[in-house]
Every structure is written in structure tokens, then in C-alpha cells.
Amino acid sequence: MSSPLTDPLQRKPHTVAFLQRTFRNKQFDEATEAIRRSHKTTQGKNPKSLMLLGPSGAGKSTIVDTYRHFYPDVAREDRIERPILYVSLHARVRVNDILSALLDACGDPEPDKGTTRALIRRFNRLASSLCVKLIIIDEIQHVLPEHTHGRTQEAADTIKSITRDTQIPFVLVGLPHASRLLTDTIKGKHEEDQLLRRFNASVEIMPAALGSKAWKNLMAGYQQIIGVPCINLTDEEMLKRIHLATSGLHGFVSNLLEHALEETDGKEQVCIKHLARAFEFTTGSLSKVGNPFLLPMPQVERALALRANV
Structure with missing residues (x-):
């Protein structure tokens, strides 16, 4: 019988554990x-x-x-x-x-x-x-x-x-x-x-605005419940990249992190390459500005500014 680590039809245990946690704000x-x-x-x-x-x-x-x-x-x-x-x-x-x-x-x-x-x-x-x-x-x-x-x-x-x-x-x-x-x-x-x-x-229920305390608190909360080693989600650059990827929407952040966790073995650190890969598995793959986790920061900031002016 296949274990969750080898069965391709089962999520990895650390992903399941993450999905079972409830984030409250x-x-x-x-x-x-x-x-x-x-x-x-x-x-x-x-x-x-x-x-x-x-x-x-x-x-x-x-x-x-x-x-x-x-x-x-x-x-x-x-x-x-x-x-x-x-x-x-x-x-x-x-x-x-x-x-x-x-x-x-x-x-x-x-x-x-x-x-x-x-x-x-x-x-x-x-x-x-x-x-x-x-x-x-x-x-x-x-x-x-x-x-x-x-x-x-x-x-x-x-x-x-x-x-x-x-x-x-x-x-x-x-x-x-x-x-x-x-x-x-x-x-x-x-x-x-x-x-x-x-x-x-x-x-x-409104999405958290970039630069707001609510957005930073949201990402700090996810940092606490992700359950595995993870890049600092509250770093200023990461806050901008993730907001561009998710528009500050709670469910989109959760979806992004779920896919990122599936890219790891539960021991290695979730890092920007995993988030970039995860972005391609979400609806964000339809983004017209490109992958926020692969773009240079000036392009990320320009895309955020354009979105704010729409």
C-alpha cells in the first residue's frame, strides 16, 4: 500500500496539516x-x-x-x-x-x-x-x-x-x-x-490593502501556521510580491501556500522558487503582468502601481 509520501493522489502530510488549521484575524x-x-x-x-x-x-x-x-x-x-x-x-x-x-x-x-x-x-x-x-x-x-x-x-x-x-x-x-x-x-x-x-x-469581508497593518498581520499569521520552515513572508519585498499574486485575498493566499507546500518535502524551507512554482498552479497563472515571484522588484512595484490606479 502506498504511503502519503509516495502516493501521487494524496496531498503531502504537511500540506494536509496546514489545511486543517484555521487562521483567525x-x-x-x-x-x-x-x-x-x-x-x-x-x-x-x-x-x-x-x-x-x-x-x-x-x-x-x-x-x-x-x-x-x-x-x-x-x-x-x-x-x-x-x-x-x-x-x-x-x-x-x-x-x-x-x-x-x-x-x-x-x-x-x-x-x-x-x-x-x-x-x-x-x-x-x-x-x-x-x-x-x-x-x-x-x-x-x-x-x-x-x-x-x-x-x-x-x-x-x-x-x-x-x-x-x-x-x-x-x-x-x-x-x-x-x-x-x-x-x-x-x-x-x-x-x-x-x-x-x-x-x-x-x-x-474585504481584501487587505497593501501597506496596511491588516496585510502584514495576515501574512504574519500564515507564517505562524504554515508548520514548516518558510521564507519570511512579512519581508517588505515578499509582502509586495504576495499581494500582487493574490490581491490581498485570504483564500488566494491560502491556495498559494497550499501549492507551495506541495512543492517541498516538509523539511526544506519554503522559498521563493516554491512560491513561483505554486503561482503557476493557481488562477494567478492567467496574470498579464507575469509571475510576481520571478519578476525583478521594479517590475513588481510598477505592476502594483498600475493596479492601484485602475
Whole structure:
């Protein structure tokens, strides 16, 4: 039998160890607290939902996955309890697609069968039987049409209806423009009937700016958890090279370091040649400015300046 060191289909042990560690920073803790605040309003008179927004790679999924880890399914003698119900949407979904995804996550054998009203009623019953206390919908921007408010309002009304009937808050996770779900309404909707008033203030996860304390702290944090000898990630030149490679996005940094770790044996130091190789395995390979870990520093600084002026 192959060991993890010889099996080409397994990540190396030091890579796996890195991926199992959770990096926490101020944004992570603030977002987690915001989710908890919404979670605590479940089954209350006025449950408050939340939107967690940010660009792809900002770390939203890591925050949500970490939070879900603390509320796993519970097997009782006569049933399963699912404290947190999680679904992730795909492109161009309609309201019935959302309801079907929620029913499927509840274990419904025929999640696509029925009218919208029937799907909602069935979901409400199942959510109650599973003792669901929080509903998380990821990639919520996929419910937003480009040129019409109708589907947006329909999705908003469905979420509002479920929250009202079940007293379960939602956490809606998506790209920044998903905030339209709270602000786009059909003419004539009364303020007291809108979804916005049922939500706490949105939390937006932003990439760390080059030169900011947040960026240096982020890289210092990764330096601590990488788990193997590593080049100084907080060196001024490295801070610039990595920012050019990742745009300061948490998820992109993690992805870069994951690939860099796969380039080593776990004993040798992760150095710039490993980061250069790792960059070619990430979406950064599509970069028009070249590989930030191979470019001379004047070119790196010029590329950063051009990006800042865009």
C-alpha cells in the first residue's frame, strides 16, 4: 500500500496539516460574532438574518464552514437534529430551485415535487422536525437577475415567508452585489413589508490593502501556521510580491501556500522558487503582468502601481 509520501493522489502530510488549521484575524472574529448574533435570535419574536458579503477568495466560506463545525448534526434515538442547514446555489436559480435545495438538505425524497407553496409548507415542517436553528445559503447572488426586479422580489418574499413562519434566521453569503436582495423592491411595497428590516447590518469581508497593518498581520499569521520552515513572508519585498499574486485575498493566499507546500518535502524551507512554482498552479497563472515571484522588484512595484490606479 502506498504511503502519503509516495502516493501521487494524496496531498503531502504537511500540506494536509496546514489545511486543517484555521487562521483567525479581526475580520474573521467580527464576522463570526455577527453570525452568532443572528443565530441567537432564532425562535424569538423577531429573528434577525444576516448578509455576509465579499469578493471571491475573501474567506467567506472558511468563516461559514468553521462556524458550522461547532453545530454538527445530532443523532437522537428517534430522529436526527440538524441545528444548521446549509445549501450552496448554482448559477441562474429560481425560487423553486432554492426551495428544492433546502428540501434536499433536509433529506426530502422528492425535493423537486410540488408548487412553490407546497414546497414552502413541506420545508417548514421538515425544518421544525430537524430542529433547524439557522439556515445558511451560499452563493446567494445567483438568485439575482440582471435586468428585472421580479425574481429578486420573489426570492426576498420567499425568505421572508420562511423566517416569519419558522422563526429561523438566514445567513445569506455572496458577492457584494448580492446586497440588491435587500434593496431592490417592486414599486408599491410598503417599508414594513420589506426584507431589509428583518436583517441585521450586513458584514463585508474585504481584501487587505497593501501597506496596511491588516496585510502584514495576515501574512504574519500564515507564517505562524504554515508548520514548516518558510521564507519570511512579512519581508517588505515578499509582502509586495504576495499581494500582487493574490490581491490581498485570504483564500488566494491560502491556495498559494497550499501549492507551495506541495512543492517541498516538509523539511526544506519554503522559498521563493516554491512560491513561483505554486503561482503557476493557481488562477494567478492567467496574470498579464507575469509571475510576481520571478519578476525583478521594479517590475513588481510598477505592476502594483498600475493596479492601484485602475
